[in-house]
Amino acid sequence: MARRRMARLNEQLRREIAEILHREVKDPRVEGVVVTGAEAAPDLTTARVYVTLPGGATGGTEALDGLRAAAPFIRGELGRRLRVRRVPELRFLADRSLEHAMRIERLLDEALPERRGTGAAEPGDEEDGEVDAR
Numbered sequence: 059m060a061r062r063r064m065a066r067l068n069e070q071l072r073r074e075i076a077e078i079l080h081r082e083v084k085d086p087r088v089e090g091v092v093v094t095g096a097e098a099a100p101d102l103t104t105a106r107v108y109v110t111l112p113g114g115a116t117g118g119t120e121a122l123d124g125l126r127a128a129a130p131f132i133r134g135e136l137g138r139r140l141r142v143r144r145v146p147e148l149r150f151l152a153d154r155s156l157e158h159a160m161r162i163e164r165l166l167d168e169a170l171p172e173r174r175g176t177g178a179a180e181p182g183d184e185e186d187g188e189v190d191a192r
Contacts, residue, residue, distance in 0.1 A: 064098065068097055068098055071096035071098060071105055071107070072093050072094075072095055072096040072107075074135075074136055075096065075132060075136070075148070076093040078135045079091060079093065079125075079132070082131075083128045085124045087120045087121050087124025088125055088128060089112070090111075090113070090121075091109050091110070091111060091121050091125065092109060094108045094110055094153045094155070099146065101144075102145070102146045103144070104148075105146035105147070105148055105149065106149050107149065107150050107151065108153035109121075109150055109153055110152075110153050111152055118152060122150055126150060129150070132148060133145050133147065
């Protein structure tokens with residue numbers, strides 16, 4: 059029961075923070091930031107908010123600085139919108155899962171040359187690359 063409640067709260071945090079960033083925050087440094095997830099601590103003292111950042115390393119650093127500067131405002135807005143006893147302190151973190159997935163894809167392409175081009179080898183492909191004509 060508590061897990062479902064935390065999952066719902068995390069999803070609600072993600073949605074509300076994304077909306078606040080999109081509609082309310084006027085800082086140009088946070089334009090293009092996408093909220094990918096939120097994980098609140100069980101006691102609601104803190105919440106990690108995962109974001110994808112535009113502009114690579116330099117733009118990402120500026121965007122994180124903008125998010126940290128906007129955190130008190132966002133937290134105040136969350137207090138008005140959510141029905142929780144305590145609104146968690148927000149900690150913004152860069153979501154590296156897409157970069158990680160792309161790195162794994164590159165490594166797989168290097169290790170398995172037959173994956174290049176159209177994707178993974180289909181079941182039924184022959185050893186020499188010809189497709190079985192059944």
